[in-house]
Amino acid sequence: MSRSDNLLPRQLGDAHIRLLRIYKAVIESGGFSSAEVILNISRPAISQAISELESLLQMRLCNRGRSGFSITEEGEAVYQATLQLLSSLETFRAQINAINTDLRGELNIGITDNMVSMPRMRITRSLAALKQRGPEIVINIRMIPPNAIETAVLDGQLQIGVVPELRTLPGLNYFPLYEERSELYCSDTHPLFGRYDSEISEQDLASAEAVLPAYPQAAEIRQQQAGLKASASSTDREGIAFLILSGEYIGFLPTHFAERWVRDGKLRAIQPGQRYFHTQFMAITRKGARTNLVLEAYLEELINTERAG
Structure with a gap:
């Protein structure tokens, strides 16, 4: 790319800050695909934003393609400068x-x-x-x-x-807020719904299709999910509820969130004395x-x- 002495306009606007925030998210998540979840925008939109930023700065910031994703030396320098800029903006606010x-x-x-x-x-x-x-x-x-x-x-x-x-x-600073209990659920149209807990074996659960979260989990949660047949995933708990209510999957939900469907006879907990875990929620600053x-x-x-x- 060709160079010039003044790559950026005299005044940085919201559009420029947005491009830098997208770039920061891409670098910290390790690629375009992972950044989709963080940014909640499509991969083509992310790719377009990075190309626009590279055109504005007249430099290659990252390599992407069949060989995988990697940051260039210039891209690393821009990333560090972006961190300083965003921190300064927060200090001003x-x-x-x-x-x-x-x-x-x-x-x-x-x-x-x-x-x-x-x-x-x-x-x-x-x-x-x-x-x-x-x-x-x-x-x-x-x-x-x-x-x-x-x-x-x-x-x-x-x-x-x-x-x-x-x-x-x-x-980050951490402040304890809630402890949340989650249990294993199936819907009223699932084959396990009408069976007593004592009749449901480890093999029954291992062979039943399950929906698992597509986000990081604590060790206790991963242990509970280890024996399940993962055949679907969701980026949030509402998506997990959708799939469980379809009657095709079992999965873990917070008890407070599932309560409305349990009350209406649409969901039931499977072996709640054994199939459960607790999640501590924190406020962070x-x-x-x-x-x-x-x-x-x-x-x-x-x-x-x-x-x-």
């Missing part, structure tokens, strides 16, 4: 928010899917309390996979996230982030909901 002593601004929060039916509504109760303290606060919620939430909190797109406890990243009064107020309200029980 935090500094401006700190000026607002009347709790004005935005709360950007990312939440793992299908938690709204949790019996202890700490998230909704704390959001209500925050809104009462700052009526002008704008609350933005994104329902995205846990790894995408971690990435967005780290680069400042989100101020706080709610994710299952799978790993501990050095750049970025370490070292500048003072943000809106975020601090929300964290205070989350702590208050724990005390209230």
Whole structure:
């Protein structure tokens, strides 16, 4: 590609920042396919964005093709510069928010899917309390996979996230929120539905087609799923419910999420005394982030909901 002294315009707009965010996600996920889940956009759209960024910068950022995905030396330098830029943007936002002593601004929060039916509504109760303290606060919620939430909190797109406890990243603070129980379910049209638990053998479960999550799982969860016949997957728990309700698959669902269908006789738990696991959900924030009064107020309200029980 040809070079020039001024590759970028004098003013970087939202469109340029968007391209850099897409590029960052591609590099951190190791390719276009993996970035689809994080970004929630199609692979062709990601490819077009990277090509547009390469054209703008007049350099090859990454290699892709039959030989696989890899970052170029120039691409690594651009990635590091992108991290600095996005961090500076978040610092600016935090500094401006700190000026607002009347709790004005935005709360950007990312939440793992299908938690709204949790019996202890700490998230909704704390959001209500925050809104009462700052009526002008704008609350933005994104329902995205846990790894995408971690990435967005780290680069400042989100101020706080709610994710299952799978790993501990050095750049994040963790606050315990919920413990969630999941059990193994089948629908009323599945062959196992009408059988007593005592009649269902290990071989019956091993031969039944199962839907498994297409996202990282804790060791306890993987152990429970190890003996199942994985023949379908889903990127979220609503997708798992769809497949179980089809009558063709068994799979694990949170008990609070499955309760509506159990109550209506559409689902039943299989051997709930044996086939279950617990997931701890955590609130996460970025370490070292500048003072943000809106975020601090929300964290205070989350702590208050724990005390209230």
